[in-house]
Amino acid sequence: xxxxxxxxxxxxxxxxxxxxxxxxxxxxxxxLAARLKVHVQFVSNxxxxxxxxxxxxxxxxxxxxxxxxxxxxxxxxxxAQKVIEAKILxx
Numbered sequence: 001x002x003x004x005x006x007x008x009x010x011x012x013x014x015x016x017x018x019x020x021x022x023x024x025x026x027x028x029x030x031x032l033a034a035r036l037k038v039h040v041q042f043v044s045n046x047x048x049x050x051x052x053x054x055x056x057x058x059x060x061x062x063x064x065x066x067x068x069x070x071x072x073x074x075x076x077x078x079x080a081q082k083v084i085e086a087k088i089l090x091x
Contacts, residue, residue: 009049010083017075019047021065035064052076 009015022032022043029047033040036057046053053061062072 011046011052011076011079012049012082013075013078014052014072015047015049017072018053018061018065018067021067022047025065027064032061032064036061049079 022029027035029043030040033043036043036053038057042053045051052058061067062069
């Protein structure tokens with residue numbers, strides 16, 4: 001049997017970045033979730049790179065966290081690059 005390949009998390013860098021911004025802004029996951037009117041598990045999932053925030057609260061999250069859109073875009077491009085490389089190179 002061959003080794004199972006680990007699938008890269010599609011939003012891994014975005015999750016790390018959002019977590020860094022949340023901590024820098026002084027919010028707990030629960031506090032951010034309350035401000036966004038979502039369940040705390042959603043924030044946890046975003047930060048672990050399992051998914052991206054849905055569009056209905058993504059912009060609001062960026063505003064609350066004072067996250068520069070250009071930097072967010074750069075982080076998301078890195079995530080997309082990893083996913084594409086994994087598909088092409090079968091990492």
